Each structure stands twice: as structure tokens, then as C-alpha cells.
Amino acid sequence: MAIIEVKNLVKTYKISEKQNGILGYIKHLLHPKYREQTAVNNVxxxxxxxxxxxxxxxxxxxxxxxxxxxxxxxxxxxxxxxxxxxxxxxxxxxxxxxxxxxxxxxxxxxxxxxxxxxxxxxxxxxxxxxxxxxxxxxxxxxxxxxxxxxxxxxxxxxxxxxxxxxxxxxxxxxxxxxxxxxxxxxxxxxxxxxxxxxxxxxxxxxxxxxxxxxxxxxxxxxxxxxxxxxxxxxxxxxxxxxxxxDIYGNKIIAEFVVKNKTKSVTLETQEEDFEVIEETENSLKIRFNHDKLTVINIVDSISKYCEILDMHVQEQGLEEILKEIYRGEIIRD
Amino acid sequence: MTNVIKNISLYLSFVKTSMKEMLIYRLDCIVGMLSQIFTELVEILFIWIVFQNTETLAGWTFEHILLLYGITLLSVGISDFCFDALYDIGPKYIRRGEFDKILLRPVHPLISIIGDSKEFTSLGYFGLGLFLVITMFIKLAIPVTFGLLLQIVFFSIIGASIIGAINTIFSISSFWTYRSNEVIWSFYRTYTFTQYPIDIYNGFIKLLITAILPFAFVAYYPTMSYLGMNSYMLYLSPVVAIVLWFIAIKVWNFALNKYRSTGN
Amino acid sequence: MLKSMLKIGKMRWQEYNIYPSNFYLFTLNRIVEVVVYIFVWQAIYNQTGNAGGLSIEQMVTYYILVATLRPIILWGCNEDMAYSIRNGQIHKELLNPISYFQYYFGMEIGEFAFATVVGLATFVCCAIFWKVMIPASILHFLLFIFIILLSVPITFSLQMIVGTVGFYSNSIWGMQILRTAIISIFSGIIAPITLFPQWFQTLNNFLPFKELIYTPINIYLGQISLNEIGIIIIKQIIWGILLYMLAKFFFNHAVKKVTINGG
Known part of the structure; x- marks a missing residue:
């Protein structure tokens, strides 16, 4: 048996809508207006x-x-x-x-x-x-x-x-x-x-x-x-x-500076396990799951279509993941 | 002289900011005022009960005593308004470390602190005092000439500054204890002795309230004069005030230097 | 539970004694508070040979005992309570494994102990300057102590009621002064109740305050018969229970408001 059981928990606050000034204050005393705000919704x-x-x-x-x-x-x-x-x-x-x-x-x-x-x-x-x-x-x-x-x-x-x-x-x-x-x-x-x-x-x-x-x-x-x-x-x-x-993160974002691109990488790699987020004439931004692929795999894949000049790799930490979630950039699968 | 004027104008600008802050606490303030009046009414009730048992007290009638009470409240009201922050030096400024901020200001810290005073509730004292003074003058049928009015205004302010000086002297306890407000208050309270004719007291207390903590100069001697009781002691009041402030500033600066050199 | 309360009381006592100056200052203040009253009555006695129907020794003893009992009756922790409500400390106090009332009753024990010591010191100091009468008899003295102990539930409940106002208002200062003023007038702090007008005395009979100061002092002076004391004790117990229930009801009501709509 679970030590804490929470079922369909809801908390709604009544927030009084106060008006400004003394007149508003008296109005509020006679006719209090409330607005409901749900702080916790069916948890x-x-x-x-x-x-x-x-x-x-x-x-x-x-x-x-x-x-x-x-x-x-x-x-x-x-x-x-x-x-x-x-x-x-x-x-x-x-x-x-x-x-x-x-x-x-x-x-x-x-x-x-x-x-x-x-x-x-x-x-x-x-x-x-x-x-x-x-x-x-x-x-x-x-x-x-x-x-x-x-x-x-x-x-x-x-x-x-x-x-x-x-x-x-x-x-x-x-x-x-x-x-x-x-x-x-x-x-x-x-x-x-x-x-x-x-x-x-x-x-x-x-x-x-x-x-x-x-x-x-x-x-x-x-x-x-x-x-x-x-x-x-x-x-x-x-x-x-x-x-x-795994779901939201453990992903790596690799940015490449490239030249002599022959084809659209986005189209050519559609079948692959990574995702091209951004593509321009001389840059590529790719996101991939670190559990499945390594940076070497990516380099292998894209080097068929262009020449790589420079790259920058960064890991998505919990904090970044959360930031993206809050910004609505990641939607759960 | 220019120095004094500069300090006074700085002081006034502090008061202005404090007032704005205070308006936010309007309701609390009204409650505070009413409750202070209530506390005073309890004291007045005592006086009333006393006069159920006698016609006069050391030659003073009920109306005389109430006039003295009212005159005292005028000075107390003014001084609480102007010097209230002295109570805060220990518990607020020094304890929370705000005192160091005050030391950094380009003004004497005492002026900064006194300028922070904003005890609007003391207007309750003042109002009650005014009410008592007016009704008692009418009841006693004392003609209020322009000269008398001027005297009352002048000596009330002098009285307030005497109280302020005494509180300033004892506020140096802030440099040693956070609970300085209680030290100040202990000595301040003896002003209540002077709300009665000093003839009722023994030698020690007479000495205490005329020479050691000369609260008798706040309202007692002036009131005697208003009542035509032939007292010229009131003309000493301004002298007492000046001497006390001289002592207060010296003592305060001395304590401040000690505090600065050793820390707390 | 009792152990926790005693421990809280002890801690409260320790808090007071961190600053030894507290003790001296508080005692000094108690003396200053009473000086005026005594001198005024002495002056009247010297004029008329009578101090409100009492002998001057009785009157002086009355006011010295007022100064002794005053801190016991008036001190308490309602300001701490209001402060805890205002800054959210109450959330932690509500999570204690003993009830909020028990927690504060513990504090009240500490307050009571410290107030008693200050009261006794005041008594001793005053006894140096004025002639204080000794109790009418040992029995009267014991009853005097007993009645004071019986007043603890009453004063505690009043404290809690004023403290609870902190849920509704930012400052309980006004309520605090109102409480002090009401107790001062009705308990006999400012003057023996018999000096008040008749209608006031009649009204006062229906209130619990007289038993906090006036009655115990009169028992001390031997002015109340043993039969009457029996009735007074019953009356005080009933008032204690009533006020305690009122305080509890008011507090629970306020807490409910907080637990339903946040702090």
C-alpha cells in the first residue's frame, strides 16, 4: 500500500476583487465580488x-x-x-x-x-x-x-x-x-x-x-x-x-558550420534517428538522442552531403529541459 | 548657523518621506490613536474617582488637574511624533543592521533617526490634550488672550523638546542592548509623575522630577503660570531644554564614537 | 504533553533571562506605575483623614498588591501569537505534534513564572518604602494564592482571543491596548471597585475581571467572608471554562478560514 495516496485533488481559491479607493472599499464590503482561481487541478x-x-x-x-x-x-x-x-x-x-x-x-x-x-x-x-x-x-x-x-x-x-x-x-x-x-x-x-x-x-x-x-x-x-x-x-x-x-531530454544538440553543401540534409536524412532543427546554406543544428547515437554517427551521416568546418556540442540538462517544457517547446509524446 | 539651517531642512525632508510611508498604514494608525486615547481616559477615570473623595488635591481642583493633564498631553503628543524613532535604534536599526546604512549618510545619524519618526498615533494624545485644555479653560473661565495662547504654543514645544532630549540621552543604551526601547521607556514614564501637583510627593521624587529627570518643566510649571499660581519657574524651561540638549548631543556623540571604535 | 508544556514554559523563562536587564527594568516600571497612585491617596488621607473609605495602610497595601499582580494578570504571549500569524510562522506551529493551544499554554506558564518573580520583586521593593500590611490570616493568604491560580485560565483565554485577532488584522496593537484598558478598569487596577459608581459595580458583578485583582487583594486584606469566597471560586471556574471555550471556538474558526483559503 502506498504511504501517500492522492486522488483527484483540487484546490480552488476564492480571490476577492478589491476596487480602489474608499468608495470601492465600501462597495466591496457590501457586495464582495470573488473570482475563483484553481491552484491545483485534479492531481x-x-x-x-x-x-x-x-x-x-x-x-x-x-x-x-x-x-x-x-x-x-x-x-x-x-x-x-x-x-x-x-x-x-x-x-x-x-x-x-x-x-x-x-x-x-x-x-x-x-x-x-x-x-x-x-x-x-x-x-x-x-x-x-x-x-x-x-x-x-x-x-x-x-x-x-x-x-x-x-x-x-x-x-x-x-x-x-x-x-x-x-x-x-x-x-x-x-x-x-x-x-x-x-x-x-x-x-x-x-x-x-x-x-x-x-x-x-x-x-x-x-x-x-x-x-x-x-x-x-x-x-x-x-x-x-x-x-x-x-x-x-x-x-x-x-x-x-x-x-x-529519456522522454524529454538526454538529448544532445550539435551545431555545425559547413560548406559546399550539395543537398538538403533535412530531406536526405529523414529516415535517420536524428532531427535537423535548423538548416541554412552554411550551418546545421541537429538534435539527437544520446542513448542511440553518438556525435560520430551524426558526423558520418552528414559528411556525405557537405564539408564540416567546425562544430559545437551541448547536452540538454534537466534545467534546459524544464525551461523548454515551460516555454511549451516540448510537448509530451 | 547655516549648518543648523541645513540640518533642519534635511530633517524636514526626512519627515516628508516618512509621512508618505505612514499613510499606507492609515487604518492601523486610527486604531492606535483611539486606543491611546482610551488608555488616557483610564487614567482620567482614576483622577475622577480621586475627586469623588476630595474637593482639592494639594490645593488643585479637578479642573486644574485636568488642565495640567491636557497641557502635558500636548507636549507628549508633539514629542512622540517627533522623537518616536529613538525607541527603534536598538530593536530596529542596530539589530537589523540598518544603523550602518545610516552612518553612511552625509548627515549626523541622530538627525537621520529622528527624521524617521512618524508616530502619527501620537496625534491622539495631542487631540485629547487639546480637548482637555480648551474645555478646562472654558470651565475655569480663564480668558485666553493672545499672549497666553502664544505662551502655550511656545512652552508646549519647549516641553516636547525636553522630553525628546531626555529620551535621546537614554537612547544611548541602544549601543549596548537591543532592548533599548524598554530602557528609554522606563525613564520616560516618570513624566506621569508631573501630571499631579508635585507637593504630594516626598523629597526624593520632587528632586527626581525637577532636577534629575526635569519633567516638571514640561507642563507642570507652565500650567501653574497659566492658572495664575505665581510660578516663575516656567521661564527656566527653555534653559533646561537647551542644557539638556547640550548634554544629550555630547553624550550621544561620545557613545557613538565608542560604538564606532569597538563595534557592537 | 504536560512535559512538553513545561519545557516550553522553561524555554520562555530562559528567553526572558537572556537579558538580565529585563528583570530590573520590568520591576522598575512596575514600581513607577504605582508610585503616583500611592502618593495621591496619601495626600488625600493627609487632607481628610480618609482614603476612599479605607485606612491609609489598607490603601497603600492595595496598590502595592496591584503592582505585584499586574504583570501576572496582564502579561502573555498574544503578541508572539499575532507575530507568528503575520509572518507565516504559524504554519510550522500548526505542524507541531501538540495542539496550538497547548503550545501557547506552555508559553503562558513561562510568562506566569517570570511575571511572578517580577511581581514579587516589586512587592519587596515597595515594602522597603511603604508599610505593607500582612495577610489577614494564613488561610486568607492561601486562598489569595488559590484565586490567583484560578485566574490563569481566564487571562490565558483572553490572551488567545486577542492573539487570534491577528488572523483578521495586521496589527493587534489596538486590541491589545483595549484589553489592557478593560482589565485595568474592571479588575480594580486603577482603584478599588467600591470607589466606582453603583451602576458600575452592579455591571461588574456580571463580568469576570473583578476576580483577577480586586477580589484576591480583598481576600488578602481579610475583607471577604469565607462563604463568599466559595461562591467566588465557583464563579471563576465557570468563567474560566466559558472563556476558554470561546477562545477555542474563535481560534478554530480563524484557522478554518486559513486552511480553506490559504494563509
Missing amino acids: SFNIEEGELVGYIGENGAGKSTTIKMLTGLLTPTSGSVVVNGLVPNEKRIQNNKQIGAVFGQKTQLWWDLPVIESFRLIKKMYDIPEGEYRKNLKKFTEILQLEELLDKQVKNLSLGQKMRCEIAATFLHNPKIVYLDEPTIGLDILVKDNIRKFIKDINKEKKTTVILTTHDLKDIEEVCDRIILIDKGSIIYDGEKEKFK
């Missing part, structure tokens, strides 16, 4: 225990709204969310015991107190057994390098230090599911690497299910096995990360 997915899922999409695509519904902070307009047998927005406190969450820069650490005090509070609130708490604290301190931070006041920590402590706090009670909303935003590369390694380690050891939303696709590349891509409130891809690259 369904199942997540199995121990999965590392990257939940990605542009700003305003509906990521945060989905996460808030999964954690029970928002009530769905329709559809259902079941997390480990619980409906989060009905049994919020019970659900809270089995989850952990990081929301960007918002912290659960007490600003004026040493970090360790907040950890101790978490231990009490989640009823973490002494042994388990010690074991986790020791392990987390090691991986996240918290040794010198624990006795410092939170307000004296840097952004990266704070986030490392926050991550540790989130995993302290061995949550079954962890939601990480932009955990690496604004951090430097070393801290990012550190946090990614931590998430992978804990997932491997404790089979913690992790749902990660991020703008930094390196997070996804390095941490996640599965991608759910949401756009304008609907899921447009759900599956393995590698497969995602």
Missing part, C-alpha cells in the same frame, strides 16, 4: 514508502498548495489525501507525529535560545525515547557538522548553519514522511551538498519518504529517484527521473 499520485520524490514546477504552478494539503494545513476543495492511513486535515495532530517539514526560511527553532534547547523541546513533544534521541543527535551532528552550533543562540547562526540545524530538527523524531519545501534556497554549494548527502543517507537507513520541492534542479538530480512535474495546477509528468530524461 492524483501515489508515493510508496522510502521513495525520494522531487516535486517540481514553476512559481505558482501549485507546488506549495499541494504540499500544504499533504500536511493538512489546507483543506482540499475536492478529492482526497491519505497519508499513511490518515486524512491530514482532519487528524492534523496525529498526522503531525509521523511527518516532518521544512518550509523555506521559516524555522521551528527558538530565536533567542541555543539550538540544543529547541532539540530538547522536540524530544519532549514527539516523545522520542532517550536512546533514540541520543543516537540520532550524534549521527546528525556528525553528518551535518553541528558540533559547534548546538550551544549557539539561533539568532547568531548564518543562513546555512540555521538550515542545517533546521534539517536535523526535522528528522530528529524519525518521521515516516518528510516534506522539504525549498530546503537549499540561498545556501552555498558546500552546505547544499551536505544537506543532500544527509537526506540520502537517512532515506537509505530509515526508509524515510521524502518529498522535495526546489528550484535548484541539482537537488533533484542528486537526491531524487522520481519526479512529479506540475504545471498550471496539473501533473504533466510523473515517473522515474531517468525516464524523464
